[in-house]
Amino acid sequence: MDEKSGGRAYYSDEYKLRIIQKVLSGEMSKEGALRKYGIKGHSAITNWMRSFGIHEPLKRRIYLEEPKDSPEGRELSERVKELEKELKLSELKAAAYSKMIDIAEEELSINIRKKLPTKQSGQ
Structure with a gap:
């Protein structure tokens, strides 16, 4: 992570991809990764995934039966x-x-x- 003027953090693509891989593999949640790595912005990881063209699997389940x-x-x-x-x-x-x-x-x-x-x- 590099700090630029204005206090905004910049992460390398390699670093972002490592974190995304941990989230997608289920090793940790997005929220857990944000806390563990001190990433600011609650949608940062989602935005990174979009920028790499990675789509998150659908987590909602639809129950067809009572x-x-x-x-x-x-x-x-x-x-x-x-x-x-x-x-x-x-x-x-x-x-x-x-x-x-x-x-x-x-x-x-x-x-x-x-x-x-x-x-x-x-x-």
Whole structure:
């Protein structure tokens, strides 16, 4: 760190990058780095990151579910189980219908499934 006139501190790019690396690796928080290294300005490290084109990972988490121990969470959990059962049943029905068509086509020697026309070249 170099002191220039007016009391403003100037840090080398190498020094800034070392501190940014410690923050991004989780070794320390921005606030911790500001205190430990005596950096003035609460947004200095954020500004350094921007100047180097480094984007901070998103720290906010979005919760799509209610906690499972809440009444809403239990309702949602039960609804998910119900929908999963319905999906499984629908998949089984679709497989059964497909198998029935296969058997009917084989035994009756007819094409039940519609075959899509092939695209002719030169059109």
